[in-house]
Amino acid sequence: MNKRGVKQVLRFSAQQLVTRWLVGCVCGLALIASNAYAAPVVLEVIDAYAEVHSGPGRGYPVFYVIEQGEKIEILSRRPDWYEIRAKNGKVGWTTTAAISRTIQKTGEPADLPSVGYGDYIKGSFVTGFSTGQFLEGDLEEFDVFTVSGGYRFLAWLGADVEYGRLFGSGSAGDLYAANVFVEPAAHWKLSPFLSLGTGEISMDTQPDQINFDVESATFNTYGLGASYYLGRNFVIKGEYRWYSIDVDDETERFGTWKLGFNTFF
Amino acid sequence: MPKMIRFGVLLSCVLLGSLAHAAGGGKKGLKVNSELFDIGIIAGSINIEDFPSQFEPLLGVNITFKASEYFFLQYNFIQTEIGVSSVEANDAIAGFGLEDRDFTHYDLLVGYNIFQGEFFSSDGQANLSNLYVVGGFGDTEMGGESNFTYTIGAGYLIEFARKYLVRIDYRDYIFDSSLLVSEGEETIHNTQFSIGIGYLF
Numbered sequence: 001m002n003k004r005g006v007k008q009v010l011r012f013s014a015q016q017l018v019t020r021w022l023v024g025c026v027c028g029l030a031l032i033a034s035n036a037y038a039a040p041v042v043l044e045v046i047d048a049y050a051e052v053h054s055g056p057g058r059g060y061p062v063f064y065v066i067e068q069g070e071k072i073e074i075l076s077r078r079p080d081w082y083e084i085r086a087k088n089g090k091v092g093w094t095t096t097a098a099i100s101r102t103i104q105k106t107g108e109p110a111d112l113p114s115v116g117y118g119d120y121i122k123g124s125f126v127t128g129f130s131t132g133q134f135l136e137g138d139l140e141e142f143d144v145f146t147v148s149g150g151y152r153f154l155a156w157l158g159a160d161v162e163y164g165r166l167f168g169s170g171s172a173g174d175l176y177a178a179n180v181f182v183e184p185a186a187h188w189k190l191s192p193f194l195s196l197g198t199g200e201i202s203m204d205t206q207p208d209q210i211n212f213d214v215e216s217a218t219f220n221t222y223g224l225g226a227s228y229y230l231g232r233n234f235v236i237k238g239e240y241r242w243y244s245i246d247v248d249d250e251t252e253r254f255g256t257w258k259l260g261f262n263t264f265f
Numbered sequence: 266m267p268k269m270i271r272f273g274v275l276l277s278c279v280l281l282g283s284l285a286h287a288a289g290g291g292k293k294g295l296k297v298n299s300e301l302f303d304i305g306i307i308a309g310s311i312n313i314e315d316f317p318s319q320f321e322p323l324l325g326v327n328i329t330f331k332a333s334e335y336f337f338l339q340y341n342f343i344q345t346e347i348g349v350s351s352v353e354a355n356d357a358i359a360g361f362g363l364e365d366r367d368f369t370h371y372d373l374l375v376g377y378n379i380f381q382g383e384f385f386s387s388d389g390q391a392n393l394s395n396l397y398v399v400g401g402f403g404d405t406e407m408g409g410e411s412n413f414t415y416t417i418g419a420g421y422l423i424e425f426a427r428k429y430l431v432r433i434d435y436r437d438y439i440f441d442s443s444l445l446v447s448e449g450e451e452t453i454h455n456t457q458f459s460i461g462i463g464y465l466f
Contacts (some may be wrong), residue, residue, distance in 0.1 A: 041297055055393050057334055057381040077299045079333045125350035129373040133401045143413040147373055165404050169415035204411065242381050261375050263332045265301060
């Protein structure tokens with residue numbers, strides 16, 4: 001097989017991997033979603049009133065007001081909003097805040113998703129992506145983007161797996177990694193974190209312009225960054241990450257900045 | 266590719282573990298049907314710089330996650346074939362021809378809903394609608410090249426039924442290519458117009 005052929009095969013595998021990953025995610029999400037269907041949730045509003053909008057956004061007009069003590073049925077949920085049906089059959093949207101103080105038929109307080117505060121991140125799935133650039137070493141000026149999926153075991157501890165792609169002039173490669181995150185103050189709006197990871201880089205092509213003349217290499221990383229919570233489950237994060245890459249029995253150090261978004265569900 | 270298999274196994278473990286967790290009702294509290302995701306397919310046309318417009322099938326898939334009232338994240342994958350460039354069509358320049366005529370692109374975008382509104386299709390019928398902008402980055406593979414790509418775009422969506430939506434999108438894929446230049450690289454813009462349908466879940 002000629003060089004180009006090898007390149008194509010490598011490409012194809014990477015593409016297949018991404019496609020499979022997406023298909024896997026979609027199937028997984030479909031399963032989670034189908035699992036979410038359950039008996040209708042009927043609640044009683046205990047606040048003085050709750051406004052009902054025609055759509056799930058603060059710009060949509062208010063067309064109905066639920067009174068105190070009125071029973072409502074929760075139909076569906078979108079970020080920050082619930083679709084409800086009032087007793088007289090009117091269907092509309094209320095903010096999660098407006099119906100956070102509701103009780104069940106049994107008189108117990110309703111534990112609605114995305115209403116409770118505190119350790120709400122604990123036990124969530126995390127998905128996100130980031131982009132960045134290598135700043136030092138042989139991979140200087142290589143652009144990189146990554147997509148990741150993981151799980152937040154505790155409010156301050158999470159882990160993820162990451163797939164990324166590197167681009168230099170005339171060369172490109174794949175990056176696979178597994179990372180652990182420690183975020184001691186996740187309840188702060190701007191919250192610092194520490195990351196530790198390990199993984200592998202493999203290049204599609206052998207670039208002659210740069211000294212990074214390896215097909216694949218393993219690496220360890222550590223990074224420092226900060227998350228900024230734009231919304232309840234939407235985070236923008238910046239990080240500086242140091243890569244220690246093993247090349248020819250020597251360890252080379254590269255630095256990279258990353259900027260990305262994460263979301264919890 | 267043992268490392269890919271290893272990575273695949275690792276990823277499957279995480280997915281399976283998470284599914285088991287979800288099935289076991291890992292989260293406490295009342296269960297409410299969530300509509301945080303939509304999955305869709307698109308068809309359209311793309312205009313690749315230096316190549317003729319593609320009305321050959323441009324097909325794509327996407328998955329969108331609503332992160333908040335205003336923001337969403339979207340993964341896109343599109344595929345088409347590239348036509349014959351003017352350079353190739355010119356007989357005077359012999360010996361130039363691309364073997365690899367597949368154009369594939371995927372990207373990761375963050376979107377912002379600028380104008381949330383309603384679309385009035387008939388009397389007494391209001392469908393939720395949205396005008397949004399997107400931006401992000403991804404990978405474009407064309408003619409044996411693989412390039413880091415910036416994506417910007419705008420779109421409009423209408424939820425025409427309770428669980429279905431229609432999207433009309435404009436996208437610009439921007440990257441540096443050395444395919445048709447003798448030296449160095451040129452920045453090329455590839456604009457796409459597409460229409461798609463999606464399913465909310």
